[in-house]
Amino acid sequence: xxxxxxxxxxxxxxxxxxxxxxxxxxxxxxxxxxxxxxxxxxxxxxxxxxxxxxxxxxxxxxxxxxx
Amino acid sequence: xxxxxxxxxxxxxxxxxxxxxxxxxxxxxxxxxxxxxxxxxxxxxxxxxxxxxxxxxxxxxxxxxxxxxxxxxxxxxxxxxxxxxxxxxxxxxxxxxxxxxxxxxxxxxxxxxxxxxxxxxxxxxxxxxxxxxxxxxxxxx
Numbered sequence: 001x002x003x004x005x006x007x008x009x010x011x012x013x014x015x016x017x018x019x020x021x022x023x024x025x026x027x028x029x030x031x032x033x034x035x036x037x038x039x040x041x042x043x044x045x046x047x048x049x050x051x052x053x054x055x056x057x058x059x060x061x062x063x064x065x066x067x
Numbered sequence: 068x069x070x071x072x073x074x075x076x077x078x079x080x081x082x083x084x085x086x087x088x089x090x091x092x093x094x095x096x097x098x099x100x101x102x103x104x105x106x107x108x109x110x111x112x113x114x115x116x117x118x119x120x121x122x123x124x125x126x127x128x129x130x131x132x133x134x135x136x137x138x139x140x141x142x143x144x145x146x147x148x149x150x151x152x153x154x155x156x157x158x159x160x161x162x163x164x165x166x167x168x169x170x171x172x173x174x175x176x177x178x179x180x181x182x183x184x185x186x187x188x189x190x191x192x193x194x195x196x197x198x199x200x201x202x203x204x205x206x207x208x
Contacts, residue, residue, distance in 0.1 A: 025145065025146065032146055032205045040145070
């Protein structure tokens, strides 16, 4: 699964540590999600959606879909 | 994001607290195991009542350590949790294979005196290696 977490984070001028703090996860987890090495759980995906005030399907999408 | 820094502190605080608790519970278990192992011979001359008390205390400490380990796992964030659970799955498989292989070394006459506790080293090393490899694979920059 791909995502545009890095873009959304950069738009807000947040570091990975800032985002990790907001989501109550480690910075390594944010990094792994951004790089597509780890797909977050549904609760964490919803938490990310709430934080960026966007539906999760606008943040996460399958590899075949366009960003 | 200042309010969000609080959340990270919560995660770190949670992990630190559960780590401290796990350390204390593990220490208690090691101490009770030592008492059970050496007590009968060195301190109370194989008195059955005292040995049974030591045995029960050791079992209780073991159960408390198990619960502390579970709480520690639950205090982690989801990637850490998944990494540890996968490492546990690998360790279970490695331990199973190592136990069967090590056990058959005695029955085929290669080893004369196999000690089941030796398998604990395989379990420990396997778990540590699995956690490091899985974590590095997912979090490498």
